[in-house]
Amino acid sequence: MTDSDASPHAILAHALATVPGLDPGAAAGMSPDEIRDAYNGCGPERWPQAVRAALDAMTSLYAPAVIVHDCDFTLSDGSEEGLADATARFRANTAAILRHRYPLLSWSVVRPSYRASRRRAAAVRAALDLAVSPALCRAAWREAAAAGRRAAGEDA
Numbered sequence: 001m002t003d004s005d006a007s008p009h010a011i012l013a014h015a016l017a018t019v020p021g022l023d024p025g026a027a028a029g030m031s032p033d034e035i036r037d038a039y040n041g042c043g044p045e046r047w048p049q050a051v052r053a054a055l056d057a058m059t060s061l062y063a064p065a066v067i068v069h070d071c072d073f074t075l076s077d078g079s080e081e082g083l084a085d086a087t088a089r090f091r092a093n094t095a096a097i098l099r100h101r102y103p104l105l106s107w108s109v110v111r112p113s114y115r116a117s118r119r120r121a122a123a124v125r126a127a128l129d130l131a132v133s134p135a136l137c138r139a140a141w142r143e144a145a146a147a148g149r150r151a152a153g154e155d156a
Helices: 008-018 025-029 032-038 049-058 060-074 080-101 112-131 134-151
Strands: none
Touching: 008 032, 008 060, 025 060, 032 060, 049 060, 060 080, 060 112, 060 134, 080 112, 080 134
């Protein structure tokens, strides 16, 4: 389910019901409204909307992993351990989605079009996993934690 009209909560709920091994992370304790508010799609909010919309379209297969990632960042504690956990969860979730959508143990693998689609999906996954590396996300992780503290009325 990657219908652009579907809410992030509906997309995630469908994926959790159908993709074995998908980890909801912080989203497990969030309401549908909180998930909607947390989800901003692929890429940092500071990027132009047109760029992020194009990324969302190219990575729509992995929307559930992106939603979980955004929820994890919304509830960031700013710690290195938390960032490592969020990054590992993102990578595990993209792997689970790829295995579910394009299993290797399938008669479909004999079709060249299936293999080509799987290669494209694997390349997108590799790019996403690289983009969500701790080195590239550390500042955003800490900014999210500070924003959460400010929203809660604590000192940032």
